[in-house]
Amino acid sequence: MKHGLIAILPLAAGAAIYGFAFGLLAAQVGFPWWGVGFMSAIVHAGSSQIVAVEQFANSSAIIGAALAGATLNLRYIGIVASLSEILKELPLPLKIVAIHITGDENWALTMAERARSPSIGAPFLMGSGLAMISVWTFSTIMGAVVGTILPDLEKFGLGFAFTAAFIAMGRSLWKGTPNLIPWLSAFTFTVIAVMFGLPQAYAIVIGATVGLLFSCFIRVKQGRLP
Known part of the structure; x- marks a missing residue:
């Protein structure tokens, strides 16, 4: 588990940057810091969270926002399916935890490392996943806390952060x-x-x-x- 936690740190640092930006803008449209943190820990999907915050702030299409977030994350069906061999020995509660903390970054890193060394398995996946969800949740909370203090960020051009985050995620995919x-x-x-x-x-x-x-x-x- 320690191996995965350390190996994911460079990717986690990148996620922290747009996580902080997400927290800033979420606070600017009225989300409390604890709500941002709760969403990050429970949803743990940057694209879905960005869509949800934008839609909740700009329209009443709540069902549409939920559907949009779910559709953006359909890729996780394939991701979870690809982990069946890695997770098969885990008890059900740990499987659920492992699936929840799996994101694009730690899944890709785990599969890349496993291709080089078949001994890489569930401990690496969970260690890297715990690091990612911790960094993501903390960075979004910090962004939200700062966002409640700062003036309107749109005049500084930071409204582009949502778009920039999507571009960064899209490029990685x-x-x-x-x-x-x-x-x-x-x-x-x-x-x-x-x-x-x-x-x-x-x-x-x-x-x-x-x-x-x-x-x-x-x-x-x-x-x-x-």
Whole structure:
């Protein structure tokens, strides 16, 4: 577990930066610091939290915000499935904890390390996951505390932090040209939905769903899905 905790620290430092920015802006739109911390610990998904805060602040599409967050995190179905071999020896309560603290960063690091050394398993995953969720929760709380003290951050241009965080997360998920068609289709359908007056949260759901369908179709054509 210690190995995973130490190995993830460089990635955790990067997550802390946009976690702090998220906390700042969440506080600016009215979220209390304890609410931000609770969300970070329970949801533990930066993209979903960003969408939720934006939608709760700017519209009444609460169900749409929840659906948008869930759709953005559909990738975790595949992530959790890929961990079946690693988690198979753990008792159910520990499996649930391991799944909850698994994020993009510690999952990717665990799988990369496991490819080099098959002995890497659940302790590494959980150590790196505990480090990530701790850093993420703490950084968002600190951002929220500072955000309640500072004046309106929009005039400093920090309103772009949400977009910047999404760009950073998106760049980490980019796997090259195979992603191009699903990403473009998701973007196109999201823009079209917004142009037709649909609330942004529902537009995200539509775009993500279309992108997922295109991705599945491509994988089937390539023989990577039955």
